[in-house]
Amino acid sequence: MASPCVTDAARAAACRDGAAASHLKTISILVIFVTSVAGMSSPVLLAGVFRGKAVYDKALVVIKCFAAGVILSTSLVHVLPDAYAALADCHVASRHPWRDFPFAGLVTLVGALLALLVDLAASSHVEHAQYAPVVAQEKEAAVELGGGGGGEGERGDEVVKLKQRLVSQVLEIGIIFHSVIIGVTMGMSQNVCTIRPLVTALAFHQIFEGMGLGGCVAQAGFS
Template sequence: MHTPTSISLTVGAIKAMSPCVTDAARTLGCRDSAAASHLKLVSLVVIFISSIVGISSPIFLARYFQGKPVYDKAILVIKCFAAGVILSTSLVHVLPEAFAALSDCHVASRHPWKDFPFAGLVTLLGALLALFVDLTASSHVEHGQSKPTGDYLPVVTQEGTTGKKVENDLPNEELVKLKQKLVSQVLEIGIIFHSVVIGATMGMSQNQCTIRPLVAALAFHQVFEGMGLGGCIAQAEFKTGTVAYMCFMFSATTPMGIVLGMVVFAVTGYGDSSPNALIMEGLLGSMSSGILIYMAMVDLIALDFFHNKLMSSQMWLKKASFIALVLGSTSMSILALWA
């Protein structure tokens, strides 16, 4: 005979399990390996082209304005738009997906995942890792700046010509450029983590109902994310070969992730809803989110709005930059409706 307590516990257990059961029933009719593989092959080309368009647009725009009086102002506005895109990417896209992956019913029922908010912890570790890299690189640059070069210049005195040792410090502009290059490189690392996770998740999925809208959404996603990274690359003024390499790596990472996901599914049979895949997705997503949050808030927004002489001297430029920041955040946030 069932007691009221046992009945309530049974009902509670059924309710707790119902999301997994419902999801399985919903996706069963959409699973078609052949159709899913065809969509993935199409997505490789679409996402690669959209990524190239996104990341190269601000770079070509910066080259167009280079040498003109508005060059510095245009670069600043582009960079603020990029900061908004990157901040929205981390907070609206990456972080919620990481929390969702680690709180999935297949994962949250396991130890230790149900005992501790690992997504928040790994996000914190990602931000601290970005800070550590930033501090280490900045200290290295400043240490290199303070070293004397050991050069001798001829100095004419009353006794005749003699040699005098002088210290040639790097100009402040060069230090700024080194900092901008560091920011761009760390940003690309964080975005690559995110892109691999997105691509691998899509590659492991056999659900054509999920993949079909995701292809279009990811195309727009890569355009805006590419514009964010491209704006930072444009300001750093890398050499042409380095710019081409960084653009290619960004554009190829998501397609490579898709191929990786397809290979993983073919070899192991893990789908995008397997516990191990969800745990890996949650951890990598949290790490990249922490990196992107730090870089957007500290190295982009705070640096430009509070330590940029050009912006502090012209109020209209500060307003335009803030509007660009809001537009970048809004554009990327709206895409969360589809991707």
């Protein structure tokens, strides 16, 4: 009876086709580009049509929450089990230290903490470098004009826009890292059985990543 390692090697050899893989990668560039543009543009177009209406804010929140759920589910439901399976491979799991510690979970935890650290550091920078001077200038202007209520709404809008710009930048950092890692993985692969479903998954994923980022961009007021 053949061992699992021999069976997996035979299956990988049967799916290996460099010419077909290159053709699929070329197609994937166009597919991922189109789906990314479609996902990114839809909230921005929605903002241009429905801005100021009651349904606008609710629709953007729903889009952003759904997109965030897709990103999290892809990471924790799709990628993480594959990472555990890869590190449990019979060629890897029999060696120290891979057999002694769940490194896939450790990397996931470190990535989540790093994302939180970037968000906290960026928030602190925005509050100290941009928000405080804006508030001080508006207070001085209000005192000089003899009125204290005129700048409250503008100040609140400015804070919201700063926060949304920060969120969009942090999200873009995460999307860039994810895209580079997945792109390098697919670029190195010559296995057409892996590339075909990966292109479909990436197209679906990029739509919702773009929708999440587009929602942040629309709320941040970027031109």
